[in-house]
Amino acid sequence: MAANIQPIVRLKNVCKSYGDHQILKNINLELEAGKFYTLLGPSGCGKTTILRTIAGFTDVTAGDVEFDGQVVNDLPANQRQVNTVFQDYALFPHLNVAENVAFGLKLNKVPKAEIDKRVAEALAMVQLADFGDREISEISGGQQQRVAIARALVMRPKVLLLDEPLSALDAKLRKDMQYELRELQQSLGITFLFVTHDQEEALAMSDEIFVMREGEILQGGSPVDIYDEPINHFVANFIGESNIIPGKMIQDFEVEFVGKSFECADAGMRPNEAIEVVLRPEDLDIVAAAQGKLVVTVDSQLFRGNYFEIVAYDTDGNEWLVHSTNPADEGEPIGLTFDPQDIHVMRLNETEAAFDARLEKYEDD
């Protein structure tokens, strides 16, 4: 993150509580212009609350919300230069599609001719050019979704907030909308802040993901960073599928688990420190038992279409999930191999800041 770029939106030490219940715990967040950000976490983790504090529907208990370096804590929602796509779309049922999209422009006293032009543009952008005269009740859920996006984009916001907008759509439509949203964001160059609990969605669409749990941001980074180097057990488990095995760090670049020592790519920990290792199921290759770095016994397997999901157990009783294009024989031992960089070591209770500092230290060497 270049220091000279002024973030469009910044949350500084933002806390939010209702009575004794803390929804947000010291949130720090910076959004730069033109990027696609995702807040990812299980339901109730506070991600929608962050969106609401930025939109202005919720005030913060402590901390600052800044737009372009200006504190906007007391600026009401209708004066903020952000627009929201709501989870339930919140399209006005007494107005038709075009009137819904024109709603905000009319309030701003934009001239009639310009309103018509911008509404037509916005509807064309979401591929609903001919739907202006339809009533909201007459169009499908996917189309309502597009109208909600058009209604927000027509206002030309600096930041578009999207609150789980795809959660009500069926799987196929959802995939299509993921591509379309990503394309829209890139062609318009508007900052998107997208909220979801679906990790696949987050990985596919985002420039940067913030993984949240219980009112805290656990880790922020690019999808690849977060997938390859999850900071802790929760993130590793939440993003993708993983094998998380307890072990210990013998020394830099050498780790021990399941009673064997392996070469790895991590360093910066105390000798013999207890750690957890993450091995992604798709990084494990099946070989003959004699050639494997580890020998596990196949317990069961499921055909998933493009791969087999194999569940196996090692001699310590750890469960190993393996994704393979070839089937295995249930009840038979197989060998597993992996490269040193496939092993990702996680310290117990390490914070994001400490993690980044450690990474920097040994990667500079």
Next chain:
Amino acid sequence: MQRKQRLSRQTAYFIPYVLWIGLFVIAPVILLVYQSFFDINGHFTLGNYQTYFSSNTYLMMTLNSVWYAFLITLATLVISYPTAYVLNATKHPQLWLLLIIMPTWINLLLKAYAFIGIFSQAGIANQFLQFIGLAPQQILFTKFSFIFVAAYIQIPFMVLPIYNSISELNPSYVNASKDLGATSWQTFSKVIFPLTLPGVKAGVQAVFIPSLSLFMLTRLIGGNKVITLGTAIEEHFLTTMNWGMGSTIGVILIIAMVIIMSLTGGSKRRTKRGLTK
């Protein structure tokens, strides 16, 4: 055989309802219409209708009824909408709602007598006026007191449907409106009010129609200063014994109610518009 039995049992469930409707709604209306074609001596005539439509008195009375019903409905609406709105934002709306509904459990006549006491020369209202340094006023038997008490009695019937429509309103509509730059007033006038209009219409029906034929209050509170169709019907049945004329006014009142129902009940806005393009 079994099917037939089940069918006949279903029909049996309807009997009490059909009997009730037949005896107490349909039969009286038919009787009323029938009776409206007879004069005071029991001869068949269209004269009652002729009298009604050619007499200034009756037409004025009709206008008067509509005018006062309109004023009562307006006063009720102006009080009830904000009440329902505030009620919805309170912590215990059901409790407040109960308090608003409670007066309807009390007999109308009792409430009317209570107001006679309150509005009389030595009543609480005048005591209060004296207390703040004003001369006692004639409050009872004025048009004002009639509208005041009628509105008081009708308010619960207006608050309930409006409250229901406000509480059913999805709060994200309000957020969406603010998000798009609307001020609180714009959000109210362009989103909240249009979306709660069905509740307002239901409330207007529930208040306007009964207000057309109020007669007891015109006498007890209005002091016969306000003559409505309700008063006229009462006069014809109980004083002049011209049941034919009374029935005629009744029939006209029923027709007026049907017209109002169809005007305010109307179809939902533009549901068909998009289909017929």
